[in-house]
Amino acid sequence: MKNYDAIVIGGGPAGLAAAYNLKSGGKSVAVFENDLWGGTCPNRGCDPKKMLLSGVEARDRIAQLQGKGYSDIPFMNWRDIEQFKETYTSKIPSGSKGGLDSAGIDTFHGDAKFISENEIQFDNETFHADNFVIAAGQHPSILNIDGSENLLTSNEFLSLKQMPKSITFIGAGYIAFELANIANATGAEVHLVHHNDRPLKAFDSEFVDDMVSQMKSRGIKFHFNVNTKQVVKNDDGYTLVGDDFKLNTDLIICATGRVPSVEGLDLDAAGIEYSAKGIQVNENLQTTNKNIYAIGDVIAKSEPKLTPVAGFEAKYATDYLLGKTKEPISYPAVPTLVYGSPKLAKVGVSVPEAEAAPDKYKIVSSNLTGWFTYYRLNEPVAKSKIIFDKNQQMVGATVLTEQADELINLLTIAIDKKISNAEYTKMIMGYPTVASDLQYLI
Known part of the structure; x- marks a missing residue:
């Protein structure tokens, strides 16, 4: 039997962050991964997708300026941009595992399952740990239909x-x-x-x-x-x-959609409760087995299942395990994005939530299409809906524009830091940019 202070199940962004934090806290750590080191986001998710979307964004810019400096609208060459994407993703698994090796964290590749409340089995060998962190993520669901x-x-x-x-x-x-x-x-x-x-x-x-x-x-x-x-x-x-x-x-x-990757872990053997939505955790990200934590997309939660959220949870869970905090987890405002054409983003109180409680919130809608920031790019549509509470403090926002990814992050900061319009107008931003426009929205 091998013994560790902590075992992390999952070698993606959440699992890696947890492993490094535990190691720096003086713990002996092992990480188990049954797929690609580095996890979904850099291998088959956010990062490669965003690289491919760079070609979409370039084409959209040209299309919007057709007749205004450009005539032809080229199609994106799939083979070329897919090969460009591979120059990044091909290095992720070895780089992720190499980082763990360099940090002195033991790594194991393959399927592991719980056999008791503090033991897992891997390759016919038993591993014991005082604590576990499950960061197994999610995987794509498949319709249960003929064919x-x-x-x-x-x-x-x-x-x-x-x-x-x-x-x-x-x-x-x-x-x-x-x-x-x-x-x-x-x-x-x-x-x-x-x-x-x-x-x-x-x-x-x-x-x-x-x-x-x-x-x-x-x-x-x-x-x-x-x-x-x-x-x-x-x-x-x-x-x-x-x-x-x-x-x-x-x-x-x-x-x-995607489903939590809990099959094969035999969570019942460890006394861990879970559902189709994921593993149940408390306000400290502990499972029903208090020595086992769960983080990232594998847990059942109302917060968006996103890579930065998983990293935030990894930091919190391991800090709690190491005794660095005893406070329950408190999430900041979390922006979510749909990288379409145009992009759609929201943060904080949503429009449907605000519409359902008109006594608590006010929605200010703006058509930004004619604003210089968007006019100069000839964007076909740019809109925002900003939500304020009774104290005129911004608490939510939804935006639709090619520049929604930049705009929503600025709005997130304003919500989290409770920045008022009066405070923002005391700052000077680069002009003309989405940042310089913010004073007219918040």
């Missing part, structure tokens, strides 16, 4: 060596919208199929409708209220079958 074996996921999409002439996405969440925009920029015929008529349901419906309209103008075809029943492989591709609906396509990507 599901014909479906690919975002994992495979991001590593396609050739973009098909036509491609279909099942789902209407973050992943489906983002990948659809990437495929569209290559010149592929893109379809998006969803079981109801309300995509991106966590966001303001008006802005979502605007986003869908812009994507339609780029040639993306939406098929709402289609309940996919079957996927049939044929000689020249696949047929997606629904109620009174058929669609022939070269490739189908299932983007219907």
Whole structure:
């Protein structure tokens, strides 16, 4: 039997952050990973996706300036940009494991499972630890339908060596919208199929409708209220079958969400309670077994399952384990983004929440399309909805613009630090930028 002070299950951003913090706190640490070292985000998620989206952003800029300095709108060369993406992702697994090795953290690759409240089994060997941190993340879900074996996921999409002439996405969440925009920029015929008529349901419906309209103008075809029943492989591709609906396509990507990666861990053996939404934790990120913590996307929580949130939880959980804090975890405002064309982002109190409580909140809507920051880029649509409480303090924001990723971060800082308009106008920002516009929004 091997003994450690702490064992981390999962070698992604959350697990790595936890392992390094525990090691620096003087603990003997081991990390177990059953897939790619580095986890989903840098290998098959946020980072490679954002590299591919850089090509979409470049094409959009040219398209917006057509007739205003540019005439032709080039399609994104998939092979070239996919190879560019590989120059980054190919180094992640070895670099992630190498960092752990250099820090003196033991690493093990393969499946591990709990056999008691403080032991796991790996490769027919038993490992004991005083504490565990589960950071196993999530993986793509697959529809339970006839022909599901014909479906690919975002994992495979991001590593396609050739973009098909036509491609279909099942789902209407973050992943489906983002990948659809990437495929569209290559010149592929893109379809998006969803079981109801309300995509991106966590966001303001008006802005979502605007986003869908812009994507339609780029040639993306939406098929709402289609309940996919079957996927049939044929000689020249696949047929997606629904109620009174058929669609022939070269490739189908299932983007219907992600599920916690708890299968195979045998959490019951460790006395850990969990559900389909993930592992249950308390305000200190402890599971029902107080010596075992869970962090990141594997836990059941209302906070967004995002990489920076996982890192925040890793820091908190390990600080708590090391005795550096005894306070319950307190999350700051967390911005969420849909990297579409345009981008859609929100932070803090949402528009639906504010609309449901008009006695508590005021919504200030602005059409920013004519503002110089957006006019100079000839953006087709730029909008914001800023939410204030009774004290005129900004508590939430939703924005739709190609520059939403920059704008939402500034709004997040203003919300977290409770910066008032009077305070902001005492500062001078670079002009003309989204930062210099902020004084007119908060």
